[in-house]
């Protein structure tokens with residue numbers, strides 16, 4: 323019996339992750355310095371871990387309500403209001419298994435066969451497969467290095483058709499570190515309203531915004547009813563392994579998502595909910611301390627790439643830089659493979675995140691200053707070596 | 719001069735006193751000259767007292783012995799705690815001296831090469847001081863955390879090498 327044939331066509335046809343292949347290569351180099359990690363290098367703050375231990379000691383080992391623990395939901399609502407001027411009622415919030423589950427829920431709740439989902443790229447690797455699993459049609463929207471990888475109304479409008487239903491936004495962005503300020507969001511919001519689109523806004527990196535506060539698209543006038551906010555604790559509070567996040571949306575949409583969640587997940591783990599409660603109530607100070615460390619590394623890395631002569635827009639969010647490596651004469655995959663082979667530094671080729679990422683590499687600075695410094699020295703050596711191999715006229 | 723910048727520089731140097739001025743400048747988005755000037759001022763005004771290293775002596779070939787000594791003092795007229803503290807802190811083997819509230823008065827931290835040296839210090843130098851009424855010596859058996867740094871098994875980086 324050919325079991326692979328038994329897989330549903332959608333699943334069989336899902337493209338394997340470009341990251342996976344690279345992961346296997348890097349794994350063969352145990353001493354490599356990896357700038358390929360998309361999660362904080364900090365462990366979860368101790369007071370958060372301690373709160374989870376205390377909850378276990380008190381015997382908190384049960385299911386919670388499908389929606390999540392009321393106290394946690396209350397605190398999330400208050401946090402969203404204080405930090406991002408968002409006004410959500412308690413029934414409009416759902417606690418999920420990370421932002422990951424929230425993205426899947428939103429897409430499954432909204433997308434029917436043939437609906438088009440607009441995805442600005444380069445972007446996080448899960449969106450396209452999740453749209454396909456929901457039966458929708460992913461429609462990529464390019465963004466460009468010359469505009470700092472911000473989404474522009476021009477490109478978005480070109481991609482909109484009568485079948486467009488959902489737009490997925492992810493700012494601060496993985497992999498480019500791009501952010502959208504209020505003035506960048508306004509023209510996008512206008513198009514969303516004009517075409518009656520819904521926005522799934524993945525704001526998991528919101529706290530990791532440097533030089534000023536993050537603007538949430540749902541806080542723009544008249545936008546709340548268009549927005550499904552997706553966020554979580556993974557990045558801001560260094561809690562990736564806890565698998566805890568949340569989503570907020572107008573009641574009719576949230577109710578749809580809750581229906582799926584109650585049958586497929588039942589509820590998020592109670593231990594992680596207790597930890598998240600401690601994080602959102604008392605964790606902002608530690609979050610800010612981590613953010614200020616990221617910010618220092620960010621400046622160091624951007625400066626280093628610019629000094630190497632690699633074009634690098636100023637990433638103002640998340641913990642990624644996305645320099646162009648075209649001046650080395652290599653494509654991103656060759657660059658990443660040779661860098662790993664020759665200097666034992668791992669970076670991720672940019673086109674893994676979509677065709678707009680061609681010619682770029684993603685470097686995560688969620689790594690200690692010491693290791694970052696060493697990695698940058700090695701990259702510089704590598705870049706200089708490759709440049710010497712170039713024909714003279716293409717220098718500069 | 720911006721207080722914020724001063725604070726940022728101090729916190730970076732506290733974490734790693736060997737960090738190059740140029741790197742600090744890059745990290746804070748300031749010029750090297752400005753950072754240099756601020757550091758010099760911090761040194762001149764005595765806010766930066768000294769550059770040192772956090773050492774885990776237990777791992778070295780010649781481990782040091784540490785002891786905490788509680789000292790009970792009978793203050794004498796015109797000869798208060800300060801004068802006694804000064805006599806004690808001038809011994810080079812004394813790492814710290816604090817005036818404490820509670821059951822005893824001075825807390826003295828000693829770091830020397832052997833247990834005998836601790837005994838000698840207490841009996842010959844400390845106990846013989848006029849106003850010292852009594853001492854209790856506690857040997858440090860293992861250091862878990864020193865000066866904000868965990869010396870015990872640090873938390874390992876458990877992350878996968880590449881994640882999305």
Ligand SMILES: Cc1ncc(COP(=O)(O)O)c(C=O)c1O
Nearest residue numbers: 420421422446496554556567882
């Ligand atoms: C843009 C983006 N969204 C969502 C996630 C997943 O977050 P969570 O851990 O909350 O599922 C990630 C993780 O890398 C991400 O980069």
